[in-house]
Amino acid sequence: MPWASETRARQPPIKAAAAGGAMADSRSQPSGEQPVDSIFSQDPQPPQAKMNHYLALALALTAVAVALPRSKRAAYELPDGVEFLVGSVKTSFSCPAKNGYYADVDNNCQIFHVCNVVPKDDGSTEVQQYSFLCGNQTVFSQFSMTCALPEDAIPCGSSADFFYLNDRIGQEKVNLHDDADLQRAVQIIPRYQQAPFKA
Template sequence: MIRKFFIVFIGMIAIVLINSQQHKSHRPTPVFRERITQLTLPNNATAIRENIIDNFSCENRIYGYYADIDNECQIFHVCLPQNRGSIRWSFICPAETVFNQETFVCTRVNNSIPCEESEQYYILNEEFGKEDEPENPEDATYDPLDIDNELPVTPFYPRDLRARRKPVTSQNKNRHSVSLDN
């Protein structure tokens, strides 16, 4: 009886494994979409700007944020160069604001540089990722390569804390209690 059960059990496992292998071989090969070339703005972008022009290109641009002058700086793009071409993400500023190329944020028009001057500020994108060098090397507060600059580290283990803590007894109980009668 056990032998029949064992043979039936092994047979069922074999059928399940064969079926799962067949399903894997019939799976469709994924089709990858080509690069998205149009603007990827929210659906309600035309509520902020009716006539959106899609002429901006990230080709031959370094990584950075770029005001779209054709759209009066209400739209800006983030460009990321790749080995072949570049990737562009597009964003629209909230109503009554424009992208300020000088500060890389959306601001009110009267707080921003004139949109038509934005292109001369594209060079500010070269500053992304750079760290300010101290004017005087002696002013540097931390040198990670200087071994004398490291602080000694004492390992902490919670069980050490329990070992150091004195148990509350009837003699020291009053020292640890808090009186609320004031």
């Protein structure tokens, strides 16, 4: 068997203590052949050393990956399986240069976006867009800025009519909704069409 002789050739030499504490090879070497010790010294990396080399390389790559800055959540980075709830996702929404929460009308308001304007050191601004998916059987209501059942939300097609509410976020002593906003919403929210609502 050809592999048997290779296995024998790779076995470590049997050493015996010689006089004076020196170690000698107990096998006799025919003249002109290399001793077994020299064969092992010519092997560039024994299997264990190769495995250690790969392990060290993997650890180094992991350390580099951890040290790199992580990318920010971007627009339309949505959970796996989103197409089962929404269908084919349309990526047409782009944040205006204003902070706020925005319904994605092209995706039937099942997706909404948080827009954040960040000033830079050079005086310019960067608009960050973060996309989120509403839970199953809910839509983003631009009026309440929450995911709600469709009968409790303004119709998706009317969402842009309420984008102005984002201007009130963060303002002191200003309510998010005033009486006029409530009256506009009551006229189009399906649940309030069924029962009278008093603002």
